[in-house]
Amino acid sequence: MSTPEPDLLASLQSQIGALQADNAALRAQLNQQEIQARQWLLRRTTEIQYDAEEQRRAETLQRVFYRIAERATAGLSFYDFLQVVHQLLRELMFADNFYVALHDHDRGLMDYPYYVDEKDGDVMQREGVPCKRGMTEYVLESGKPQLMDAARFQELRHQGLMAEATGDLTFSSWLGVPMQIRGRMGGVLVVQGYTPDVIYDEDDVNILGFFANHVSAAIERYQAIEELRKSEARYRSVIENVGVGVVVVQDGRMVFVNPSMERIVGHSTQALMAMPFTGTIHPDDVPAVVERHQKRLRGEPVEETYSFRIITDQGQIRTLDLSAVLLQWGHRDATLLFVVDATARVEAEQNQKRALQQQIELNDLKSRFITMASHEFRTPLATIHGSVDLLMHYQDRMPADKKRLTLLKIDDAVERMTHMLENVLVIGRSDAGRLQFKPQPSQVSMFCKSLVDELRSAMAEPFSRIRLAMDLPPDSETYLLDETLMRNIVGNLLSNAIKYSPHGGQVMLQVQPRPGELLLRVSDQGIGIPLADQPQLFESFHRASNVGNISGTGLGLSIVREAVQCHGGSISVESATGQGSTFTVILTAPAAPKESAP
Template structure:
């Protein structure tokens, strides 16, 4: 059956229409797919851009926070540290106007150590501002971030929360966050903008809050380090200004010396550190100090306190008291020494000891004087008393010669007592430091001859068996001498030589100038001599040799000789043996007198 052409055309037209409809549907699907792909690309690009910005921001924040922590320990002043904080905050957000406030809870005040504002300048940067109803104080009490625009500020101010706010208050946006420092809300960070172009938002709140956490930790570290520095400064000030010398010894050298130690020994710190720690110690005390120091380092028991001597830069010897403990210095063993100059105390103790010894000696001298005087005065007094009674009762029966001899006994006894009293007076003057030295030009030869003649007349019996020899300088030579003291020296030595030669023998007086300004006086005899055991104490007052027997004497003569020699800045020596005589040698400072021609 043949399909009519008209029907076939209709069928074809229907197919074409269907194909067209299908094509339009397909095109619409393609357009929808292209639109979706384009939107996905846009969304993905935006996400990638956001991720990139967040990564950059995270990197920036990480670098910023590292710089905050690093600068907190860099030794900057607090203001300079906060200035760095301000510069770093600008890398994260708009922060041209920025301040930091810290609440001093103990004093009830607020400090503004850093305040930079395009309207207020830095005039608000103050310390010790009384706590009041201001924006900073409200934020401290709120203890959470505060974001304000003009309207909210006015509302809070009207409600009385910020009735005492100060500074330029025409800001467009204000953002503050609290800081937790040492476990308390003790500070705030604030940024503000005066232009409507800058309006802080919740993202800025997060950034500034995160930033404040790191700044709070940095401020804690800074304050801790600053307190440590202040503590160290206080301790250093104490160490440097205390009157006690403080020294740290390590490996045999001083590694720390305070100024007081410099003052004590007179050496600079550099000089003390350059020398061994024993460099200024008195050589006699070095072995003891080193031995105790080494024992202490070994952990052995050792005296915590002891004394030693040092020689200062000026050559003075000073006594120090030392106290020492083991410490760690630079993570190594060291010794911390505390040194006190006790020279004045030691000298005072020595003076007190000498004074006590002198008092003991004086008491002993008094006792010996009483003993000797009671004995020595008894004999002449008995002689005087017996002679007076003899004259009183038997004068008429006595011949002229008997009367003369009796009167001579009285005269001799009086002379003996007078001589002893004169010796006691000289000893007393010497002990009191009142023995005077008055040198003048003296013709020593004629003076000695006159003195020998005087002794011969007062000791005629003793001189009978003596062969006196004089070896004197030329009569014209004169020397600067104190004749009163020379009389004591030569007179006592000669009278002893004669007195302690009971069997007679040779007695020699030799005077000779030696060197340029010295005078030698030598007195020798062939008498009883002096036992070696008695010689060390021979020049002490009232001391007499053990072999003098019944020979009268007070034991004052050689003590007087010693004092007179010392006044002339001289020396005296003895060479003697029991039974072999004695030789006293005196060396005096006696410059020749300038006789001149008139």
């Protein structure tokens, strides 16, 4: 075998080297292409994953924002709506701690209608909080999202921008985003975390900012709906509570009744619409109301407003003022009635008339008092003056018995005036409601006998003309009575019986026990009381027309009546002119418990 030539061998080796170099270059190129293919595949996979994540996030955002818009018009309370907002935000980011702050520009206050926090609880959920230098206000002032951690918070605090921050401040990350409401910074959405694994970033800022845009629009719509609802409620409240009844009458029946009309007449709408429109009107007023109603339907002139009475479901009679106009209801003629409860006004007018009458009576009472005082005080004053004048000029020539008689006249006159003044004071206390009733155990018979002895001394001359008879219970029987008031009752009745028996006759005092009561009867055979005077007999300063020159103030029987009423009793009179009088008093007077023997 022959050996190759050196040149051919070198050529082959050179070709082999070139092929090997090409092969290495091809392998390097292939490796580079494989690396590029893997990088492209990884990048594409990442892009596809990112696109899928973005698609999922977009779908989640779309679903969340749809739910926000839907729940904003679902009729929820504002708190319940914000609670839904909170639940939806949790689907987008960590938001266990979340609150909503709304700025009231007009009042310069902050409202926190929703506040949920694992550290603060809901104690920060308040309204009308004064603005301060805190994190929430800082977001509002800046008008930008603010991402806080402990370091940035301390830095801002050193600058005085967080001087009044409140609540738990141990957060690890805090994010607040402003909300545009009605064209200005109207609120802030805030999330925060307290653990190191909760760290908000720019993606969270974007998410919460995007979320805040939709929430602010929903809050604005919700507030508008709430204001509209409140406005409707206010108008409805005004219509229902203004006190004006509104009724539509058609074909003789009510076809519309507002709630105020229900309250005025005391019948339900169903009941009113089931009866003729005159169903609640007082029977005496029905003809006039029907006549006016028919005139109005015929187009005849009718007074604009008139009054009538109705009977409520409780049987009360009330007075209403009515005004009406014609209108079309369901394309047919009807009458629109406006009804106002005028009962209070009518009662006020009646009270005013009564007050005027009372004033007239008071003036008359004053006149009678002045007349009585000028007449009744003149006689004892004249007696005192004459007696004093007599003593001053003739006492050295008067015998002792004449002096004593003159002094007795003065004493009697003073006693008479004192008695009259005491009666006036008793009446005054009674009118002021200060007449006191203090029952104590009293031996009625002993009391009456003692009082008779006093009258016998005080009224010696008229007493001598009458025959006194008494029918009293045993001295030992004791009853619960007010002896001061009893003195007014028995004393006045007996003194009147004696005084108005100028021609003598018998005066009878009877006291008869009854179960829980005492019957007192005082009768005389005196001048009697005219029938026409008896209705006013117990009024102050009233005196019968036949008393003539018999002195008196007209207060005695008025005092008797007040004292009887304090005892829970009653008084009546039977009398005829010239035939005497009988006064019968029944007092509530239980027997006093007997004291046990020692």
